[in-house]
Each structure stands twice: as structure tokens, then as C-alpha cells.
Amino acid sequence: MTAPVLVITGAASGIGEAAVRLYAERGHRVVAVDVAEEGLARLAGLDGVATLVGDVAAEETNTAAVRLALDQFGRLDAAVLNAGIGGTGPLESPGAIDRLFAVNVRAVALGIRAAVPALRAGGGGASVATASVSGLRDDPGTWDYNATKAAVINLVRANAIAPGLTETAITTTQVANPDLTARIPVHRWATPREQAEVIWFLTSPAASYVTGVTVPVDGGLSAN
Numbered sequence: 001m002t003a004p005v006l007v008i009t010g011a012a013s014g015i016g017e018a019a020v021r022l023y024a025e026r027g028h029r030v031v032a033v034d035v036a037e038e039g040l041a042r043l044a045g046l047d048g049v050a051t052l053v054g055d056v057a058a059e060e061t062n063t064a065a066v067r068l069a070l071d072q073f074g075r076l077d078a079a080v081l082n083a084g085i086g087g088t089g090p091l092e093s094p095g096a097i098d099r100l101f102a103v104n105v106r107a108v109a110l111g112i113r114a115a116v117p118a119l120r121a122g123g124g125g126a127s128v129a130t131a132s133v134s135g136l137r138d139d140p141g142t143w144d145y146n147a148t149k150a151a152v153i154n155l156v157r158a159n160a161i162a163p164g165l166t167e168t169a170i171t172t173t174q175v176a177n178p179d180l181t182a183r184i185p186v187h188r189w190a191t192p193r194e195q196a197e198v199i200w201f202l203t204s205p206a207a208s209y210v211t212g213v214t215v216p217v218d219g220g221l222s223a224n
């Protein structure tokens with residue numbers, strides 16, 4: 001079989017970037033999608049990686065990503081809907097709330113919707129969304145973000161990961177907070193690569209009988 005082909009969103013940084021690098025290292029082919037053109041440029045030289053600049057909250061970005069996968073690599077085997085943004089604070093503004101739901105929830109639905117015909121044509125395929133432990137249990141102060149991640153978990157009967165505290169651009173202001181680290185049973189934050197490895201598993205043949213689950217990748221945080 002030819003090397004599997006994936007679309008990965010939120011690919012220019014953090015967990016998404018780690019996933020693109022991991023799949024490329026293992027000989028898969030990836031369409032890497034992000035709004036951040038500069039970050040995507042870092043990935044453009046990797047073997048088997050095509051990049052697409054676009055906002056995943058827009059339907060055309062999702063259809064263009066699938067089209068690029070088919071045009072450039074001839075098939076699509078998995079969609080990793082990972083792009084996400086942090087909350088803005090309780091009730092900040094209707095516009096901010098709409099934007100949060102558009103990026104964290106609507107884009108996941110649009111990404112899966114765009115991918116399904118191509119996944120079916122390839123004989124099945126897989127999708128993995130990046131939710132959060134914040135969607136599994138209440139996280140004080142970020143109700144809006146929590147709501148979007150709970151929505152992702154309940155959106156479709158496909159698989160998702162629920163990262164715990166992971167060192168990426170989204171968490172730069174929190175990483176030094178010892179109170180947060182103390183809440184994690186393994187007493188440390190995750191690397192983006194540790195999240196990418198579980199995404200890898202969920203898109204692999206090893207997970208062929210795993211569907212409709214959300215896997216916490218959180219050092220025990222949600223079980224605590």
C-alpha cells in the first residue's frame with residue numbers, strides 16, 4: 001500500500017506541528033493547514049508535506065485541504081482536526097464567543113464533513129479531533145473554552161484526544177505556574193510529541209476497532 005495521507009489542522013505550532021513532524025518522519029504524507037503562514041513555512045521543506053494557509057472556520061479551507069490531498073497525493077486516509085484557540089474570559093463579547101465556537105467546534109464539524117467522501121472512497125479512514133480535559137470536567141475560569149471542548153467530544157462518534165496541560169503557544173502564560181503543575185498526578189506537563197503519539201495510534205491500523213472514544217492524554221489529571 002502507498003503511504004497513508006492525512007490532513008492535519010492547526011499544523012503550524014504545538015501539538016499539530018509535532019504531529020506533522022511525526023507522520024512525516026514515519027513516511028506518511030500530510031496536508032498541513034493553519035492560518036499562521038510563517039509557522040507553516042517551517043514545515044514546507046519536509047518530505048511528503050504540502051501546506052495550506054487558511055482559516056479552518058471557513059468551509060472552503062476544509063474542502064481545499066481535501067482537494068489538495070487528493071490532487072497532490074491521490075487519496076485521503078485520515079483527518080486530524082486539531083486547530084484551536086483559548087477562551088477569552090467569561091462573557092467577554094458575543095463576537096469573541098462566536099469566534100471561539102467557530103474555530104473550536106464548527107471547524108471540527110466542517111473538517112470531518114469535508115473529509116468523509118474522500119475517506120469513504122479510500123475504504124474507511126479515521127478522524128481524530130483534539131478536545132481537552134477541560135471538556136471532560138469543569139475547569140474554573142474557562143467556561144467558554146470548556147463548553148467548546150465538551151461540544152467537540154459530543155459532536156460526532158469519531159475519536160478524540162483530550163490533552164491535559166501541554167507546553168505549547170496556547171499555554172505559555174501558565175507553564176510556570178506551580179499550582180497547576182501540582183494538580184497533575186505525574187507532576188509534569190506533556191510535550192506536544194506525547195499528544196502526537198496518541199493521535200498516531202488513533203489513525204493507525206492498531207486502532208481499527210476503536211471508535212467513539214475520547215482518550216485523555218493528561219498525566220492522570222482528569223482521573224484525579
Ligand code: NAD
Pocket residue numbers: 009010011012013014015016033034035036039054055056057082083084085086103130131132133134162163164165166167168169170171192
Ligand atoms: P498552539 O497555539 O501551539 O497551536 C494551535 C494552532 O492552531 C496554531 O498554529 C494556530 O495558528 C492554529 N489555529 C488557530 N486558529 C486557527 C484557525 N481558525 N484556522 C487554522 N488554524 C488555526 O496550541 P496547541 O496547544 O498545540 O493547540 C492544539 C489543540 O490542542 C487546540 O485545539 C487546543 O485547544 C488543544 N489543547 C491544548 C492543550 C494544551 O495544554 N496545550 C490542552 C488541551 C487541549
